[in-house]
Structure formats: C-alpha cells, structure tokens
Amino acid sequence: MHEMAIAQNLLEIVLDESARHGMRRVDRIVVQVGALAAVVPEALTFCFQVVSQDTPAASARLDIETVPVVVRCPLCGELFEVEDRFDACPDCGPVMSGMHMVSGREMTVLSIEGEGDNEGVEDHDGNQGAGGSEHPGDQRPTGGRKS
Numbered sequence: 001m002h003e004m005a006i007a008q009n010l011l012e013i014v015l016d017e018s019a020r021h022g023m024r025r026v027d028r029i030v031v032q033v034g035a036l037a038a039v040v041p042e043a044l045t046f047c048f049q050v051v052s053q054d055t056p057a058a059s060a061r062l063d064i065e066t067v068p069v070v071v072r073c074p075l076c077g078e079l080f081e082v083e084d085r086f087d088a089c090p091d092c093g094p095v096m097s098g099m100h101m102v103s104g105r106e107m108t109v110l111s112i113e114g115e116g117d118n119e120g121v122e123d124h125d126g127n128q129g130a131g132g133s134e135h136p137g138d139q140r141p142t143g144g145r146k147s
C-alpha cells in the first residue's frame, strides 16, 4: 500500500503551495500520476483523506489523472509512449540499454485551487499532450462512499 507514502508526499506539496499562495482552504487538487506508479486512484483518495485530516486540505477534492509512460530512445532521441515494455524503439528496433523514461513513474501536481486565492495555482509544466487524461468520476473525499 504505497499510496499512503504518496499521499503524504502529496500533502506536503499541497500544504507548501497553498501556504505560499495564501490559501486558507484547499478545495481541489489535480494530480497526474504515471502509469508505472501503479497508483490506485481510490486508494490514493482514501489515503489523502486520512493524512490531510486537520489540515487546510482536509476537504479538498482530489482529481487524479493517469498519464502514459513516455520514453526517449537513446539512439534517435525519439519520444514515444509505451504500454508496459520499453526496450524497443519504433525506428531503431530493440534497444538493449539506456531507454530513458521521460514520464510514467512520477506524480505531478497540476493545480491546486483553494479559498483565499482567486487565481489558484497553475503549474502546467508537464503537459504531455497525450490525451489520456481520465477523470475518475467526481469523488468527494468526504464520506468515502460510492453511490
């Protein structure tokens, strides 16, 4: 259950950012997690609820987007998305070593919205343009009950 560690890490980032922007309360957090991070959105939502208790982020809604794994071929420098294997380049064929993972394992906080700050925090440095963003429904962290 590594979601707990991720949730704690996320909370630190959120509290840090919200404090920096003078937010009194965090309403919404959008995070991207790489496909290889093997994060279960429901589990992360639950864990974040637990760790954010008694913090300004306690009632925040967590929107989790899953991004594909992107690697860079060391031979031609091409970037491409892969499913789960990344040992072959579409152009060069199998690459025995040095396929560089660009994204897929990390967690990126895309935006934090809250009260006390009208503009929110937009941090769109990791735009993949891959179109694979899927919102896992409208899950309020309060209650934790489905349907």
Ligand SMILES: [Zn+2]
Binding pocket: 073, 074, 075, 076, 077, 078, 089, 090, 091, 092, 093
């Ligand atoms: Zn290549």
